[in-house]
Amino acid sequence: MFVLYDFRFAVPLILSLPSTVISVTKKEPLKVKVITVLGSKAPALNVKLAQALCSGSKGSVINNQELKFDADSATYFLDSFPKNFDVGKYTFVFEILPDELAHEKVYITEAQTKVPIAATGAISIENAEISVLDSDVGSVESQKKLDLTKDGAVSLSANHLQKLRLPYQLTTPLGHVFKPHQAFIKLKHESQVEHVFLVKASGKKSELVIVEFLNVLLSQENSLLSNIGHIELDLPERPEKAPRPPLWKEDFLGLVEKLYYLSGKYEIQLIIGDASMENSLLSNIGHIELDLPERPEKAPRPPLQPTDPYSRYGPKAEISHIFRVPEKLPAKQLSLVFLGLIVLPFIAFLIGLTRLGVNIKSFPSLVGAATSAVLLLYVLFLVEGKLSIPFLILRSLHQKI
């Protein structure tokens, strides 16, 4: 059993935080626990938050703030943050001093304990719009306000000569401009080919402008977008009569080429997210019908998309053989009629014979018997009377040969 009340060694104190994520929106207090190395209670201490350094800016947001002690839970807490404590990543620097001077020799602590803290909050997204602009003039062809909380049924159409513009504003709970880590716009074609664009933010507004357009310089001059971020891409294909800009770059990757010349319906998705954002969103804004020029011979083909595994493995459709339909033969009645017609002469012959008055005298001679036997055999063979004795005899003779 350890007894650490040995004044030769000072007992180290450990500062820990049960939670390093603080929500600015929910106004959660910052909680700190101090215990000795072996887990027993620390004496009365003065815990101070010396500095709160934000990762982006210089200077500390909080200076020398003393934490209050809650005896029930034995934690020190800070429940009020200054007005300029915004979302983001901070490094909090704590200092611990024992209350009673006597304890100073008994307990030791680090001079300053640095703890990384993430401050999160709900970011508000306002003034989101989507519009299709005509490139030359900058006039708006269609414009719609977006409600990013609902999956929109926005339906637009554009061709390769127009621009797509999507401005929005992000503000932190304290009203500052917020630049998220993830701000994507995804265009997904019906054939599952996807394209991701980054929204670059600068200044007050974040904006995505997709220029599907021939002339780079023209769009650069044309930007009313001087302090707003945009993506500008340009096409290598030009119709003959278009004016040549002075700075033509043949090796520019055109947006149309990037889209693999696939015209059709594209679904637009806006994804905004950040580690400090409590309400990251993925919003299906709607569709846009893009009308792009024809693919030239050498353009790259869209990448292969993986097939759905469930459809790959299912049972195949059943095949049953369709038997050959026998040829259509004339009706049986017809052949019976002709049979009758053929038999008629024979009957006429018999009638003629009786008319002539035939009479049969002596009975079968050898010739007659032989002839009739041959005929009988022939008839039996034709009718397939396999059980007739002469037939059987003949068959056995034949087999022996």
Add this chain to the structure above:
Amino acid sequence: MMNLSRSVALISLFLLPLLSLSFSVDNPTDRRVLVLLDDLSLKSSHSIFFSTLKSRGFDLDFKLAEDSKLALQRYGQYLYDGLIIFAPSTERFGGSLDSKAIADFVDSGRDLILSADTSASDLIRGIALECGVDFDEDSSAMVIDHSSFSVSDVDGDHTLIAADDLVKSHAILGKTKIEAPVLFRGVAHSLNPTNNLVLKVLSASPSAYSANPSSKLSSPPQLTGSAISLVSVMQARNNARVVISGSLQLFSDKLFRSGVQKAGSPNKYEKSGNEQFVTELSKWVFHERGHLKAGSLVHHRVGETDEPAIYRIKDDLEFSVEILEWSGKSWEPYVADDVQVQFYMMSPYVLKTLSTDKKGLFHTSFKVPDVYGVFQFKVEYEKLGYTTLSLSKQIPVRPYRHNEYERFIPTAYPYYGACFTTMAGFFVFSFVYLYHK
């Protein structure tokens, strides 16, 4: 001394057959598994996973990935049936192991579990590429998801993902639904779209992306959305199974035990789905489930029992095949309603779904087509998560013999009539001529 060595020799003679136990056709579950670690502390930080494997009867052999005595084969025989590589940062394996040796190991029909992590080395990426899995080229990238992360008090950068987009397959993930999301922290990978043997088992949500969490994005990330796979599997054509995971922590005790609450969802789970997910996946990989075996194809004419050497067109025949499923301990009859047989010559002439008697026997009957030639009965069964069955049996089909046609053609009655009346007329005439007075 002599007695002792003699008795040892005798005992080892008896033990030799036991030593050669491994998986076989009759018992497809793997037995001996080599576990390669790059840090022996993984034995304790992943102890629950290893102890569940041991309790199911696997013989685990732990070795450091750089151990110079590593060998998968000795004298041409494989020493292990399965391989688990939990060594994401190893640049070179020790001993005789390299990525080609591992590819040969899988080619011989043996199974592999490969896990990468945030510092995946080129060796691990190369092995994964052989199996059709492309890890993100950026070595500092992790999967980040701001809408589908696990709410936690200590992790504020949304790299611990709570994923619940699982593949729908009873064979791979078992019959019980995994309720709680699976926790994942690691690298993203995508599947090669031309490879139809790989499959995503755990996919990321549409808002996920793969990037370095501590630096701003300068260009759109390569891997985004549901194209990111977190855990994938591959079943090779020889039915060897491979599991590739982007996170080593997925298998760790810490994530097995931790509770999970997905961001934006009110459900809070006491225990994450990791343990159930990993256990079910390991059962599939080591062939405890989803392994099929088929008996030979039996066919005969309706009413007979013997298999004829040749069929005639338009014969009625009956076909049957027996399929068994390995349950982990014994062969059980396989029950399914999508096994099909093809009667095939260059292309299937007849394709029928077999009906089962629930005791493993699948049967059907059909009429032989009126095309003659050499046909094959083909059973090519591919189901998600099950081994592929590819059976065939050749049988010729002949046309009618000359005496199998109908004897008299109704249309030709006039001709028959003509023939017989001629004969009859001749008979009568000769009779009359001879005997008339």
